[in-house]
Amino acid sequence: MQTKQQQLRQLLADRVMTARELTRELGISQPTLSRLINSMPHDIVVMGKGRATCYGLPQKGGQEQVRIPVYSIDAKGDVHKFGQLTPLLGGQYWWQSVSSAGELFHYLPWPLQDLLINGYSARAFAHRYGDQLKLSPRLTDWTEENMLFATSRRGEDRPGNLIIGDESLARYFDLVQDPLELIELNARTTEYPQLAARTLSREISPAQLSGEQPKFSACLNERGSPCQMLVKFSPAVDSKEARRYADLLICEHLALETIRMAGHNSARSRLVMTGNQTFLCIKRFDRRGAFGRLPVISLRALHARIQAPCDDWVSAAGRLLKEGLIRPDDAKKLCWLALFSDMIGNSNQHFGNISFLPHGKNTYLLAPAYGIRPTIYEPVAGEIPARLFTPPPLRKEAGTELADARQAAMLFWKSAAIDERISAGFRQICFENCEMLQMQEQGPKLHI
Numbered sequence: 001m002q003t004k005q006q007q008l009r010q011l012l013a014d015r016v017m018t019a020r021e022l023t024r025e026l027g028i029s030q031p032t033l034s035r036l037i038n039s040m041p042h043d044i045v046v047m048g049k050g051r052a053t054c055y056g057l058p059q060k061g062g063q064e065q066v067r068i069p070v071y072s073i074d075a076k077g078d079v080h081k082f083g084q085l086t087p088l089l090g091g092q093y094w095w096q097s098v099s100s101a102g103e104l105f106h107y108l109p110w111p112l113q114d115l116l117i118n119g120y121s122a123r124a125f126a127h128r129y130g131d132q133l134k135l136s137p138r139l140t141d142w143t144e145e146n147m148l149f150a151t152s153r154r155g156e157d158r159p160g161n162l163i164i165g166d167e168s169l170a171r172y173f174d175l176v177q178d179p180l181e182l183i184e185l186n187a188r189t190t191e192y193p194q195l196a197a198r199t200l201s202r203e204i205s206p207a208q209l210s211g212e213q214p215k216f217s218a219c220l221n222e223r224g225s226p227c228q229m230l231v232k233f234s235p236a237v238d239s240k241e242a243r244r245y246a247d248l249l250i251c252e253h254l255a256l257e258t259i260r261m262a263g264h265n266s267a268r269s270r271l272v273m274t275g276n277q278t279f280l281c282i283k284r285f286d287r288r289g290a291f292g293r294l295p296v297i298s299l300r301a302l303h304a305r306i307q308a309p310c311d312d313w314v315s316a317a318g319r320l321l322k323e324g325l326i327r328p329d330d331a332k333k334l335c336w337l338a339l340f341s342d343m344i345g346n347s348n349q350h351f352g353n354i355s356f357l358p359h360g361k362n363t364y365l366l367a368p369a370y371g372i373r374p375t376i377y378e379p380v381a382g383e384i385p386a387r388l389f390t391p392p393p394l395r396k397e398a399g400t401e402l403a404d405a406r407q408a409a410m411l412f413w414k415s416a417a418i419d420e421r422i423s424a425g426f427r428q429i430c431f432e433n434c435e436m437l438q439m440q441e442q443g444p445k446l447h448i
């Protein structure tokens, strides 16, 4: 015969329940339930207040793991309490931010989703810390729970301004004590190749950011002020594949410049070329000075907030505008970015490639554009694809931005076609793509 304690555990193993549900399922009165719960203080998590109180089982045994503190770092580098996360059995989470009463989620709460990085850096992160944290060194073996656990232990430098867990916070203070050495502008050509080599050999951690392009963090001395950068790099070897990656990094720089020239915000970047290697250095918009941080949230996390599917940027713009989360001018900019991306062969229009800056509690401003380059030309499994660019079909939903985005895309291809840092073969492709857009421009137009 199961005891009432065992029955209670069994009920809560699947999901959180209210007192009313539990008294009914267990066939006991409210006072008996209270006594039962009080007799298991370390086993049961009590959430919410009054009638909304509910009960669950923590994902991990042991008191210290149950409630994970979450901190925010401000623009000066000072730390503030941001909330508390309680992972529960059954895949639910109780999330209590300092400014709210607490909420039950059936998935990782959206404000924290961007802290779970993926891609190149996540694989290196798993390899570097798997052993120390008694996890597999292979990211493919990790569950979301493993990543959350690792982030609460080694997540001192995640995108945005949040830090999960006391151990990660302690490591943030270690970073403050022993910050990255400032790199002088004229030392970049010697420092960057070394940092790239150390990143690839996993001697140092890559920047704790998502994305597939290898990248490291650097802090530049910009006229006496520290400036935090993310630096993407091409392979140091001389091969067709390495050349293509270098060409695409140069294109990313040109695309960010073109976006800015068209009157939109984009991350500030610079190219550093040395030997066979190309470095794209991008100023971080979620960092200030040596230690300051600013909040950012990805389009993906915002979609988790409104529980909408991650489909395409144009639909996302309309949806967020309708929800009142973004302003009309930013919705237009996002449509513009989608069209521009279509027309420069940027197939990487996933929801991690757009971010927003929180502005008040319920509105968001579009963050500077980043990560935009003609990805259709990326090497696949070591091979250079002979993909022909075809101008995208006209999209009626974003029609008003079309002519402007096409002008900018033509400018982009043109600037790449004459940029002597790009290989002759790829410049020819850029030239042809520009011509194709010109032909489309001269064809039938959309007047709706």
Ligand SMILES: Nc1ncnc2c1ncn2[C@@H]1O[C@H](COP(=O)(O)OP(=O)(O)O)[C@@H](O)[C@H]1O
Pocket: 159, 209, 210, 211, 212, 213, 214, 230, 267, 268, 282, 283, 284, 285, 286, 352, 353, 355, 370, 371, 372
């Ligand atoms: N300038 C920036 N400031 C702050 N965060 C950035 C910046 N650029 C990119 N990021 C963050 O880094 C992640 C990876 O950058 P991205 O340019 O998309 O790299 P990749 O080309 O590898 O996909 C993005 O998803 C975003 O979270």
Ligand SMILES: [Mg+2]
Pocket: 210, 211, 212, 352, 353, 371
């Ligand atoms: Mg990306």
